Amino acid sequence: MEAATTSLGLLERARNGDRAAFDALLERYWRRLAVMIHYRMSEPLRRQVGPEDILQETMFRAARDIGGFAYRQPGSFLSWLASIADRVIADAARHGSRQKRDVHRNVAVWSDSHPGGIRPPADSRTPSRILAGKQRLDRLITRLDQLPPDYRDVIVLVRVQGLSTGEAANRMGRSREAVSLLLHRALKRFRELATK
Amino acid sequence: MTEEERLARELADLHDRHAGLEASGTQHVIPTDPALGDVIEAAREIDDALAPAAAPPRDRLSGYRIIEEIGAGGMGRVFAAHDESLGRKVAIKTLHQRYTDHSTSRERFLKEARAMARINHPNIVRIYSLGPASEPPHFVMEYVEGVSLTTAAGPLALRQKVELFQKAVDAVGFLHRNGIVHRDLKPGNVLVGPDLEPKVLDFGLALELGGSEHRLTLGGELMGTPQYLSPEQAAGETEIDATSDVFALGVILYELLTGQLPFTGASLNLQLEQIRAADPALPRRIAPSVPVEIQNIAMKAIEKRREDRYADGGEMAADLARYLAGQPVVAAPPAYARLVGGKITQHLGEIETWRRDGILSPAEFDTLRRGYERLVERDDAWIMEARRLTLPQVSLYFGAWILAAAAALLFLFQYRWLAGWPAVLSAALATAPLMALGLRSWRAGELRIGVAYLLAFSMLLPATLLIAMSEFGLMMVRPGSDADLELLARPTNAQLWWAILLSMPAYYGLRRFTRSSVFSLSLAIMSALLSLVTLLRMGLLKWLEEDPGRAYFHLLPHAALFLAVALVMERRRLSNDSRYFYPVAFLFTLVSLSGVAAQHEPYRQWLAGALPWTRGQIEYLFIANAAMYAVLQRVCDAAGSPQMRAVARGFRFVIPGHVMTSLLLLGWSATGRGEASREARVFELVLPLTAAAFVYLSIPKQMKNFLAMGLLFFAVGVVRLGEHLLKDRAVWPIGLLALGLSLMLAAANYTSIWLALRRSKIFSRVW
Numbered sequence: 001m002e003a004a005t006t007s008l009g010l011l012e013r014a015r016n017g018d019r020a021a022f023d024a025l026l027e028r029y030w031r032r033l034a035v036m037i038h039y040r041m042s043e044p045l046r047r048q049v050g051p052e053d054i055l056q057e058t059m060f061r062a063a064r065d066i067g068g069f070a071y072r073q074p075g076s077f078l079s080w081l082a083s084i085a086d087r088v089i090a091d092a093a094r095h096g097s098r099q100k101r102d103v104h105r106n107v108a109v110w111s112d113s114h115p116g117g118i119r120p121p122a123d124s125r126t127p128s129r130i131l132a133g134k135q136r137l138d139r140l141i142t143r144l145d146q147l148p149p150d151y152r153d154v155i156v157l158v159r160v161q162g163l164s165t166g167e168a169a170n171r172m173g174r175s176r177e178a179v180s181l182l183l184h185r186a187l188k189r190f191r192e193l194a195t196k
Numbered sequence: 197m198t199e200e201e202r203l204a205r206e207l208a209d210l211h212d213r214h215a216g217l218e219a220s221g222t223q224h225v226i227p228t229d230p231a232l233g234d235v236i237e238a239a240r241e242i243d244d245a246l247a248p249a250a251a252p253p254r255d256r257l258s259g260y261r262i263i264e265e266i267g268a269g270g271m272g273r274v275f276a277a278h279d280e281s282l283g284r285k286v287a288i289k290t291l292h293q294r295y296t297d298h299s300t301s302r303e304r305f306l307k308e309a310r311a312m313a314r315i316n317h318p319n320i321v322r323i324y325s326l327g328p329a330s331e332p333p334h335f336v337m338e339y340v341e342g343v344s345l346t347t348a349a350g351p352l353a354l355r356q357k358v359e360l361f362q363k364a365v366d367a368v369g370f371l372h373r374n375g376i377v378h379r380d381l382k383p384g385n386v387l388v389g390p391d392l393e394p395k396v397l398d399f400g401l402a403l404e405l406g407g408s409e410h411r412l413t414l415g416g417e418l419m420g421t422p423q424y425l426s427p428e429q430a431a432g433e434t435e436i437d438a439t440s441d442v443f444a445l446g447v448i449l450y451e452l453l454t455g456q457l458p459f460t461g462a463s464l465n466l467q468l469e470q471i472r473a474a475d476p477a478l479p480r481r482i483a484p485s486v487p488v489e490i491q492n493i494a495m496k497a498i499e500k501r502r503e504d505r506y507a508d509g510g511e512m513a514a515d516l517a518r519y520l521a522g523q524p525v526v527a528a529p530p531a532y533a534r535l536v537g538g539k540i541t542q543h544l545g546e547i548e549t550w551r552r553d554g555i556l557s558p559a560e561f562d563t564l565r566r567g568y569e570r571l572v573e574r575d576d577a578w579i580m581e582a583r584r585l586t587l588p589q590v591s592l593y594f595g596a597w598i599l600a601a602a603a604a605l606l607f608l609f610q611y612r613w614l615a616g617w618p619a620v621l622s623a624a625l626a627t628a629p630l631m632a633l634g635l636r637s638w639r640a641g642e643l644r645i646g647v648a649y650l651l652a653f654s655m656l657l658p659a660t661l662l663i664a665m666s667e668f669g670l671m672m673v674r675p676g677s678d679a680d681l682e683l684l685a686r687p688t689n690a691q692l693w694w695a696i697l698l699s700m701p702a703y704y705g706l707r708r709f710t711r712s713s714v715f716s717l718s719l720a721i722m723s724a725l726l727s728l729v730t731l732l733r734m735g736l737l738k739w740l741e742e743d744p745g746r747a748y749f750h751l752l753p754h755a756a757l758f759l760a761v762a763l764v765m766e767r768r769r770l771s772n773d774s775r776y777f778y779p780v781a782f783l784f785t786l787v788s789l790s791g792v793a794a795q796h797e798p799y800r801q802w803l804a805g806a807l808p809w810t811r812g813q814i815e816y817l818f819i820a821n822a823a824m825y826a827v828l829q830r831v832c833d834a835a836g837s838p839q840m841r842a843v844a845r846g847f848r849f850v851i852p853g854h855v856m857t858s859l860l861l862l863g864w865s866a867t868g869r870g871e872a873s874r875e876a877r878v879f880e881l882v883l884p885l886t887a888a889a890f891v892y893l894s895i896p897k898q899m900k901n902f903l904a905m906g907l908l909f910f911a912v913g914v915v916r917l918g919e920h921l922l923k924d925r926a927v928w929p930i931g932l933l934a935l936g937l938s939l940m941l942a943a944a945n946y947t948s949i950w951l952a953l954r955r956s957k958i959f960s961r962v963w
Contacts, residue, residue, distance in 0.1 A: 009264070017347060019384035020274065024265055027273070031246045060422070060464040091463075140245035158211060159242050165208040180208035181201060184235060191238035 011077060014066050022066055025077070026059055031137055032078060033058065035160045037085050038141055039152065042093075049092045057092075058085045078161050143193050151186035158183055203231055211239075257288050257334050258327050276339060285339040286324065290332060302333055309335045315374060319367035321397040340387045340395045348388035349452050355520075356392075357452050358490060362516040364394040365445055369510030371396070372438040379436055381444035382424040383451070422467055423447065423457050427500050430468040438508035445512060446497025446505070453490065454482040458498060472500070489525045496527035523588055526641050540568050557898050559845070562838050569771075589644060596652030599626055603659035607666055607687055620667050623660040627653060638710060647712050654718055657702055661695040662687045670694075683732050693729045696722055713772050720776035723761075727754040727784075745799065748791025755784030759843075766837045778843050786850065789824060793817035813865065815858035822854035848897060852890045852905035859883045860912065867920065880921050884913030 007028070013021035037054050038046070061084050069080050144152050157168040158179075169179040210232075255262060260277035266287070275288045291305050306326065313323040313335075327334040342348070345364065349357045364386045371378060378385075378396070385398045422430070426443035429436060450458045458476035461467030479486045479494060493515050499505045506512040506527075515525045544565060551561040603626070606619050614622065634649030665671055666687040671694045682689055700722055707715035728736075731750055739747040758781035766774035792799055794814055804812030825847040832844035863879030890906030893899070914932065922928040942949060 017344065017384075019344075019382060020266065024273065035246070057464050060467070136245045140242065155242065159239055160246065164212045166212070176208065177201070177205070180204040183211075184200065184204035184207050187207075187235040187238040190242070191234050 011071055015069060017067065022063060029078060029081065030055065030059070032160050033081050033085065034137060035141065036082050036156060039156050040085060041089055045093055054085060054088050054092060057088045061088065082161060143190060146193055147186060147189060150182060151189055154179060154182045155186050155190065207232055207235055257331060258325060258336050260286055260288065260336065287337050287339045288334050289337065290334040305333055311376060315371065317367055317370045319363050319394055319396060320370065321395050340389070340397060342387035342389040342395065344383040345386040345388055345394060345448065346383040346451060354485070358516060358520060360388065360392060360394055361449060361452055362513055362520065364396055365509050365516060366513040367396045368441055368445060369508060369513045372441070372508040373510060377436060377438055378441045381441055381448065383448055422464065423459065425471055427472045428502065430471040439502040439505045441509060442497050442505045442512055445509065446494050449494040449497065450476065450479060453479045453486050453494060456482060489519045492525055492527035493519065523586055524644055544568055559898050562841060565838065592645065592648040596648060596655065599652055600655040600659065603656050607659060607662040608684065610686065616667050620664045623663045627656040627660045630656065647710060647714060650706055650710065651714055654703055654706060654715065658695045658699040661698055662691060665691040665695060681735050681737050683737065689729060689732045693726065693733055696726045696729060707773070716773040717776045719773065720780055724780045743797065745792055745796025748788045749796055751784055751788035755781055755788055758784060763835060763837065763840060766839050771839060774839055778839055782843055782846050789821045793821050813862065815862045818854050818858045822851045825851050848899055849901055852902050856883065856886060856905060856909040859886060860909070863916065877921055880916050884910050884917065887913055
């Protein structure tokens, strides 16, 4: 299976209102989006509003607006999701604690940020199993957190969001050479963290 | 260029070459420089952490070649595959990795698949086989080529949409009957092929596997499409049953009808809040061409409380089928009552203020209030109050009527082969099942059918009692054993009386049970009949023959009784029951008073004796009746209840006719006795004056008929005056012309004349 063609095919179907295709896209991309959201939120905001809520809201709006999405170049779907996430984060920051209260009242379901939510019955799967993918993500974030901000940013832009080094250079306001060097060092350091 | 710079460029080039894969990763990337191995490994680690949880599928599952991924849900992925042996496409559903290592989940998945494999329905996707134990859990099913329900329904006419939708609902009903809840109904899960046959897919999979906790956080399933979620799901309840599916179907129907979703919010939380708490706009507000019946069905399906919805897809499909067949639908969504209930209290309050402010006349106030009160009353299932007549409905009542007629034949005539027991048995056999059928239909919510059966039962009940009594000779009592007093040859008056009296509790019970107004009507009619049969037993037939006036005289107390009973019922807030007693009371009063005036000899003689100048003419008695009506209407108005006020209006209505017709007739008879008689002159003058008085009497109680009748009789009076008293006097028509003109001019300048008179000294002195 060629991932790229399928992604494009799914995108096209999702844009025409095919929910299953959209869900498949989300299944494919939500982890990347979660990491991007994590690093787009300030530390205090993260404590105030769970990144999961931002993720949910982003996906909700994405599902609503997918019909208006236009594919231009590789990575534009994730960039589009990122731009929605930016708006959601901005809204959350503006509404602050009110948003958080709403979230707790409305979506009373267990998650890391809602330890008081509904838990599955005892005979069902444990949360850790449901969140198996989430644990991998959490380990990744823990490791990224240990990197210097520069290193982390370049990895998120290039390896998570999937921008080309040229685009990443534009975003970071540096030359492509500088970004390449930064990426090389960042990945090296990331690898060292694992082996340490 | 340093070594590091060279490696970095190499890495960047490698990355950029693969960035086109939409962040697909470096799995297939082979570094040209071994020195990059470590860095590539790091990138691979990151990609692994970001990869979908499910393992990438093999090339083949169950021996079918995987072609592409066509969808993913919270619990698994769906692939299109090629069945090479049969040369057809199949769909394969897999279970997410995160469930596969969990034996309970896995077991449930397999159990579900087996349950679904037993489902065989043309509108439900078929399951072909379950994957072998050696492979990751999956099952193979029919590959459905088609578009989503909403897409397919887009260009269709409303009726075709409903037909298409009904098939899908029927299929969901089939699932429910087999104990399977779909849990994830949405237009994308109902695919429609080019033959316009819908196929329901993806059913039951969310069951057990998809607790709400992962759906909200991870699945993508809920995050993308909370639009079809039921309130209980939106509230995080895990108890999901068929009514949750009904809700989703209702949302889909709403969307088909209006092109909009009933619940939309700017954010996920607002959306869920809407689903839980908001009443959606009525479809007809958005698309006025939507028939009320279909709107009722959609609104009933998206009620917030489960018990207010259809119990399952089967019930909903049946109601849709009823609509398609042109029959009345069952749905009467409580949402309407909520919608209008509060508003009506508010409106009534406003109307009350308007009345106090004098914007509304009391009569207008009563009319408006009656209209509003009818709105909040429960929709009547009786045919006369039904919104439209349909073939089955009319046939139902026609059948009931034939039954009643047949029963009447049985007690009116004696049949040689059907005397005694057989007659009673056949009547009872027709009556008893009607009751049972009626109660059952009513309980099942088929109110219209239930009422028809129960009404037929209530018509047959007295007939059956009569047949039994006359066949067995029960209650035969004949007062004075005077056969001339009997109305019918066979059932005696006493039997008639007892049959009616004994069936009255049944009417009362049915009224209390169904709260349908038709049984109040029956009760009122039967009470009236009971009154008449009572008179029969007292000797009505003899009176009619010898002294009809006496018969009417004896009706008077019955009229008073009905009026009193109706007033008591209305006072006890049974306004629906009293509504039918008042007309009986009114009719009895009118008939008996007119009859007494026309035919009661002692009354006439008394008048002739007491007031000799009247010569005992009955016209005077009718004028006396009019005076009595005037008193009655005052009494009724004083009682103050809305229905009593309507009765008072009825009495007022007949007054001018009585008075002026009598005056005209008296005038004629006086003229007939002698052209120049003084009496004739008097009547010629009295008639137009009385008519003018009625014209102005129309003002206080807003009686338009006073005005109309007054104008009519005034013209008659004017002509009569011209005929005799003012014959050949030109001053008469000229005077009238002047009078009319000056009256009009005065009326047009009413205010200024009034003010001028008030300012003038003469006026104040006179006043």
